[in-house]
Amino acid sequence: MSALLRFEGVALRRGGRLLFERLDVxxxxxxxxxxxxxxxxxxxxxxxxxxxxxxxxxxxxxxSALALADDHVALDRELPLKRALQFWGPPVEAAxxxxxxxxxxxxxxxxxxxxxxxxxTLARVAASGAPLWLLDEPLNALDAEAATRLANLVALHxxxxxxxxxxxxxxxxxxxxxxxxxx
Amino acid sequence: xxxxxxxxxxxxxxTGATWLPVAFFLLVAALMPFAVGPDAxxxxxxxxxxxxxxxxxAALLPVERLIEPDRADGVLDQLALHGLADESxxxxxxxxxxxxxxxxxxxxxxxxAALLAMDGRSLVATEIxxxxxxxxxxxxxxxxxxxxxxxxxxxxLAALLLLPLAIPLLIFGAANALLLExxxxxxxxxxxxxxxxxxxxxxxx
Numbered sequence: 014m015s016a017l018l019r020f021e022g023v024a025l026r027r028g029g030r031l032l033f034e035r036l037d038v039x040x041x042x043x044x045x046x047x048x049x050x051x052x053x054x055x056x057x058x059x060x061x062x063x064x065x066x067x068x069x070x071x072x073x074x075x076x077s078a079l080a081l082a083d084d085h086v087a088l089d090r091e092l093p094l095k096r097a098l099q100f101w102g103p104p105v106e107a108a109x110x111x112x113x114x115x116x117x118x119x120x121x122x123x124x125x126x127x128x129x130x131x132x133x134t135l136a137r138v139a140a141s142g143a144p145l146w147l148l149d150e151p152l153n154a155l156d157a158e159a160a161t162r163l164a165n166l167v168a169l170h171x172x173x174x175x176x177x178x179x180x181x182x183x184x185x186x187x188x189x190x191x192x193x194x195x196x
Numbered sequence: 197x198x199x200x201x202x203x204x205x206x207x208x209x210x211t212g213a214t215w216l217p218v219a220f221f222l223l224v225a226a227l228m229p230f231a232v233g234p235d236a237x238x239x240x241x242x243x244x245x246x247x248x249x250x251x252x253x254a255a256l257l258p259v260e261r262l263i264e265p266d267r268a269d270g271v272l273d274q275l276a277l278h279g280l281a282d283e284s285x286x287x288x289x290x291x292x293x294x295x296x297x298x299x300x301x302x303x304x305x306x307x308x309a310a311l312l313a314m315d316g317r318s319l320v321a322t323e324i325x326x327x328x329x330x331x332x333x334x335x336x337x338x339x340x341x342x343x344x345x346x347x348x349x350x351x352x353l354a355a356l357l358l359l360p361l362a363i364p365l366l367i368f369g370a371a372n373a374l375l376l377e378x379x380x381x382x383x384x385x386x387x388x389x390x391x392x393x394x395x396x397x398x399x400x401x
Contacts, residue, residue: 027401066273066400081277085270089208100204101274137274 016041016075017145017176018063023072025055025062032058033194034071040176042144045167045187048180050194056180057083059194060147063178080141082134083149090123094133097122101137108140111166112159128154132162139166146170148179160186197280198288205292213261214296217254218304224250225308236313243312244322245370247305251326252362254301255333259354262293262341263396272396286338286392290385294334302326325369325377332365332381335388342395 016039024034032055040046048056061067062074064081088097095118098105109115112132117125125133131154138146152160164186167177179185228246229239266272275285302323309319340358344350365384368377 061400064273064277066276079277081273083270083273085268085273087270087274089204090269091208100200101278 017077018079018178019073019075020063021073021075023062023074024070025058025067026070027055027058027067031070036072038192040145040178042174042176043171045171045177045179045189047185047189047191048178048194049182049191051182054194056182056194057149060149060178060180064147077145078143079145079147080138080143081147081149082138082151083147084153086122086130086134088122088133088137090121092122093119094122094125095119098133098137098140101141103140103142105136105140108136111139111169112136112162128156128159131155132159135163135166139170144175146175146177148177150181151179152181152183152185197275197278198284201275201280201285201288202292202295205289206295209258209292209296213258214300217257217297218300220257221250221254221301221304222308222311224253225311228312239313240315240318243309243314244318244325244372246312247308247322247326248366248370250308251301251305251330251333252359252366255297255337255362256351256355256358258293258297259337259341259344259358260351262289262338263345263392264341264350267345267396267399273400281393282396283389283393285396286342287389289392290331290335290338290388293338294331297334297337298327298330301330321372325372325374328374328378329365329369329381332384332388333362335385336361336365339384339388339391339395342392342399345395346399 018038018040020036020038023036025032038046048059050056058067060081060083062069063076064079065076089100094114095105095109109118112135114132114136117129122133135151151163155163167187170177225246232238272285276282305323305326306319309322336358340354343357344354347353364380365377368380
């Protein structure tokens, strides 16, 4: 078991507000971590910090190769879904299939609904091949069937030696270790 | 990844909107005879300067779509996660922007010169100066686009920032001081990726 993500005594300040300090987190292969907490407690910021998009004020962050799904779709809106996903590299067919997006492969991204966009964002992460997935509010806008598909995808990824950190204010399906951030 | 990014940006840049700066460029050139009168000798004499003014103002039009859409959509973040330095992203965007802007402007300068009754010699001189100066102009546009990305009224702010900084290009370009024009253009092209890269990084707060 090797750590794919490790926080040591991490403090994060954004906009002059201290979101958390002395945070120690370790996520190893096969582990799933649920970052919980009320709105504005710094869940998304923790993910962006884990991704290396923000700098910690104090402490050390070590990370392996990772993929991030937040509320930015990062897919070219004028392209068909499949081509837009292919910009980010690896083969995408399996990820499209896993999230029931195959019938939408030729639909331009701009025409997708918010739930479909969320699934597309998750497909981008699933196709990335990165061992560590960072998912921000993965259940937002998903219907019951899509949530089940996500749970299956998560289980498969963990079984394959991956790790997942998900930030969500609601309970997630499956077995998750929990970290609670204060408001 | 850089090659893929350049190809993508060229594809995204080659839409109907690509022609807007060109149309604007020709429009400014076409306005000049109305403003100063149809005296061909006078027009021919000021033609080079007019084409440069037209080129600078045309360079303002695409600024808002160079960086901001990708920042708002999370593309810049995802590129960083794929291991691209922000400077490399900016460099790719400068190349792609010049390719969708520079050559078209050079072509548009031909009818532009005709509108201004310029002779063949000064058209060639202007074309050479524009070919040297537009890479610097493209780099400046991308850098300004990155600095103003996400700000309210970014378009007007970008104009206020870009036009003064483009004055050296204008002076040496219109005066046909090609070596100095090349020096300024090289300075902007070399420095642009670093300014834009730092601005992209600073926008992630």
